[in-house]
Amino acid sequence: MENVTILLGLLFIWILVYGVMSLGRSKNKKRLAPGPFPLPIIGNLHLLGDKPHISLAKLSKIHGPIMNLKLGQINTVVISSSVLAREVMQKRDLAFANRSVADALRARNHSDFSVVFLPVNSRWRTLRKIMNSNIFSGNKLDANQHLRTKKIQELVDHCHKSAKNGETVDIGRAAFRTSLNLLSNTIFSKDLSDPFSDSAKEFKDLVWSIMVEAGKPNLVDYFPFLVKIDPQGIRRRMTDHFTKILDLMSGLIDERLKERKLRNHANVDVLDALLNISHDSPEELDRNLIEQMCLDLFAAGTDTTSNTLEWAMAELLQNPHILEKAQEELAQMIGRGKLVDEADIAQLPYLRCIVKETLRIHPALPFLIPRKVEEDVELCGYIVPKDSQVLVNVWAIGRDSGLWENPLVFKPERFLESEIDVRGQDFELIPFGAGRRICPGLPLAIRMIPVALGSLLNTFNWKLQGGIAPKDLDMEEKFGITLGKAQPLLATPIPL
Ligand code: HEM
Ligand SMILES: *[C@@H]1O[C@H](CO)[C@@H](O)[C@H](O)[C@H]1NC(C)=O
Ligand SMILES: *[C@@H]1O[C@H](CO)[C@@H](O)[C@H](O)[C@H]1NC(C)=O
Numbered sequence: 358m359e360n361v362t363i364l365l366g367l368l369f370i371w372i373l374v375y376g377v378m379s380l381g382r383s384k385n386k387k388r389l390a391p392g393p394f395p396l397p398i399i400g401n402l403h404l405l406g407d408k409p410h411i412s413l414a415k416l417s418k419i420h421g422p423i424m425n426l427k428l429g430q431i432n433t434v435v436i437s438s439s440v441l442a443r444e445v446m447q448k449r450d451l452a453f454a455n456r457s458v459a460d461a462l463r464a465r466n467h468s469d470f471s472v473v474f475l476p477v478n479s480r481w482r483t484l485r486k487i488m489n490s491n492i493f494s495g496n497k498l499d500a501n502q503h504l505r506t507k508k509i510q511e512l513v514d515h516c517h518k519s520a521k522n523g524e525t526v527d528i529g530r531a532a533f534r535t536s537l538n539l540l541s542n543t544i545f546s547k548d549l550s551d552p553f554s555d556s557a558k559e560f561k562d563l564v565w566s567i568m569v570e571a572g573k574p575n576l577v578d579y580f581p582f583l584v585k586i587d588p589q590g591i592r593r594r595m596t597d598h599f600t601k602i603l604d605l606m607s608g609l610i611d612e613r614l615k616e617r618k619l620r621n622h623a624n625v626d627v628l629d630a631l632l633n634i635s636h637d638s639p640e641e642l643d644r645n646l647i648e649q650m651c652l653d654l655f656a657a658g659t660d661t662t663s664n665t666l667e668w669a670m671a672e673l674l675q676n677p678h679i680l681e682k683a684q685e686e687l688a689q690m691i692g693r694g695k696l697v698d699e700a701d702i703a704q705l706p707y708l709r710c711i712v713k714e715t716l717r718i719h720p721a722l723p724f725l726i727p728r729k730v731e732e733d734v735e736l737c738g739y740i741v742p743k744d745s746q747v748l749v750n751v752w753a754i755g756r757d758s759g760l761w762e763n764p765l766v767f768k769p770e771r772f773l774e775s776e777i778d779v780r781g782q783d784f785e786l787i788p789f790g791a792g793r794r795i796c797p798g799l800p801l802a803i804r805m806i807p808v809a810l811g812s813l814l815n816t817f818n819w820k821l822q823g824g825i826a827p828k829d830l831d832m833e834e835k836f837g838i839t840l841g842k843a844q845p846l847l848a849t850p851i852p853l
């Protein structure tokens with residue numbers, strides 16, 4: 358008798374569960390992509406850990422290259438294969454081209470004026486067009502490359518000074534300042550941070566603080582109902598930082614407007630071009646948009662570039678035979694001891710391979726910059742529900758053993774005989790993203806990185822601090838807004 362009751366009970370439960378499940382199904386007719394089972398309230402947040410790119414790469418081995426997760430209240434779809442990345446960023450690019458905006462970036466209404474976070478609309482198109490033709494075109498970059506050469510010289514001088522004093526160089530910090538000054542000279546034709554002295558470090562610290570703040574996981578992004586409370590104070594601090602940096606930009610613009618009134622002012626750099634546009638067609642670009650664009654350029658271009666440089670140096674110090682091979686190429690093509698010029702890059706194929714290999718294993722933005730769908734979108738038979746955040750795990754794609762032989766081995770040679778490039782056409786290597794949202798700063802980045810790296814290699818030999826053997830170098834990653842090195846790379850330069 359008791360057995361029958363239990364059986365009936367089980368049957369009842371089964372019918373209930375089945376009923377609820379099919380009810381759920383019929384509500385959204387198509388299936389969600391597979392994924393881990395969400396807990397109440399937090400969903401799958403507990404699975405992310407402090408290195409979400411690795412956790413999600415592991416989960417995708419179980420659930421597949423398209424996964425559906427629930428991060429707090431936010432539905433999140435994670436793409437982890439080159440085939441699906443092509444689907445999202447090429448075939449269905451428009452449907453996936455809007456951004457999911459972290460709350461921190463709404464400070465000072467930045468996201469309403471930012472080329473990085475605006476949805477695909479006419480303002481975004483105008484800003485992209487202005488950037489492409491006035492900052493990142495080949496002609497414009499050629500015209501101000503002499504200013505960047507000076508900053509590379511200063512980097513090398515700084516290393517010479519350290520060498521003379523027997524000090525180590527913190528490669529990440531040196532790279533950060535250099536990237537900042539390369540950018541500020543490209544835009545304003547001047548330094549915003551006194552190179553390698555700590556007297557005028559305010560601007561550098563500001564950009565640094567913005568990266569730190571933006572990199573913190575924010576509860577508001579997973580539980581939007583907390584937005585008014587701002588429990589971690591992130592929006593509040595970000596508002597301070599943004600206000601300071603926008604005021605700084607505003608000061609520079611005032612200064613320039615004054616100079617332009619003087620007869621002898623040459624009127625030829627990027628800022629002049631932007632001011633010309635805002636004078637001729639203020640409906641396209643006004644002063645606020647110029648200030649916010651500068652903020653965008655520094656925020657998007659500094660940490661990405663300097664992290665890539667630090668990782669490249671770390672990989673070379675860990676692999677001395679690759680470093681030597683790069684030095685041989687430099688000695689042969691441009692002569693030992695010389696700085697690398699942007700025009701030299703074309704003749705330095707091995708150096709270019711090193712940069713690609715660095716971007717493959719250490720993409721500065723492991724999830725690109727998050728995308729978002731505004732409507733239900735069908736993708737490979739699954740439904741990506743309206744308002745989902747979409748992450749493309751380029752870190753996982755760069756280490757996919759189905760695409761790369763011995764993916765964990767740093768081997769620039771793999772690109773010598775290959776046509777694969779980083780420009781968004783080859784979806785096995787998309788550190789700059791792809792499609793209409795591809796990084797507009799790519800043409801500048803692929804000049805700055807090889808020039809800085811090549812110059813450091815062609816003027817010095819490098820020894821790891823404290824006699825650490827190359828194979829013992831700590832290569833641990835630290836997840837933040839960009840993927841950095843957990844332990845700073847410290848190395849001693851020995852002039853060649
Ligand atoms: C190694 C260096 C760099 C890397 C790896 C990198 C990577 C990226 C990635 C992955 C995206 C998002 C693309 C997507 O969603 O498909 C992006 C966007 C962007 N990057 Fe870069 N970037 C670098 C350097 C720069 C530089 C030097 C600048 C400018 C000075 C810059 C400016 C931007 C801007 C403005 C966007 C937003 C574009 C949009 O949303 O329409 N980046 N970058
Ligand atoms: C992106 O956002 C804009 C503005 O909110 C909207 O008009 C557009 O439809 C969105 N695009 C897609 C593909 O959902
Ligand atoms: C941001 O935009 C909102 C509404 O568009 C406006 O009320 C507010 O004053 C703006 N805040 C700032 C700091 O510009």
Ligand SMILES: *[C@@H]1O[C@H](CO)[C@@H](O)[C@H](O)[C@H]1NC(C)=O
Nearest residue numbers: 624625626627629630631633
């Ligand atoms: C800005 O406009 C002035 C005056 O029309 C012109 O001489 C100058 O070349 C322009 N500058 C740029 C960078 O386009």
